[in-house]
Amino acid sequence: MKKLNLGCGNVLMEGYINLDNNPNTKPDVVHDLNSYPYPFADSEFDEIYLDHVIEHLEDSIALMQELYRIGKNNSTIIIKCPHFSCNWFHPGHKTAISSKFFTFFDNKNIENYGKTNFEVLEMKLYWIRNGYVVNRSLAIRITNKIINFVANLHIGFAERVWCYWFGGFEEIYFKVKVIK
Helix, strand or coil: CCEEEECCCCCCCCCEEEEECCHHHCCCEECCCCCCCCCCCCCCEEEEEEECCHHHCCCHHHHHHHHHHHEEEEEEEEEEECECCCHHHCCCCCCCECCCHHHHHCCCCCCCCCCCCEEEEEEEEECCCCCCCCCCCHHHHHHHHHHHHHHCCCHHHHHHHHHHHCCCCCEEEEEEEECC
16 A cells, blocks of 8 residues: 655654655655645555645645545545634634535535545544643543534534534544545
8 A cells, every 4th residue: 555644744654655845854755735746646645644734735625636636546535634613723724624625526516626526434523633632631531522522423513503612623534535
């Protein structure tokens, strides 16, 4: 399996081609993710991983078109990013993402961008960014589990109503399949 870790920063993943625009992080490939096309062949990867990257890029539509191009048929793409309800805390964020994001990259939707087609396999909201709750108090960890559980029962309701009651969600997670 050929795997790609896009925008790796200091998190170099073993078994992945690690790409970042900062040569100081010592990635396998140095490339600006706002510059298309990426230095890879069509249908090259079985898995593509992006951890808090998409929100920093200029054009999320161009990104998804490029991921579709370099992903193999039935490949998996994992995207973790801030949910729109907490996205604007960081001054470098350029894109806000909701649960409806992949609706616009599904060829069944009349408003499809770039002749892409992704099937959402899994989607989750996290009140506190996944993995960042470990050093919190027991009360916060328990509250986080309850909020995550209830919010993920119906993500649409959580986005439209509940995120405003609890101050939003720090992260949205997608696992999607490329369909060519």
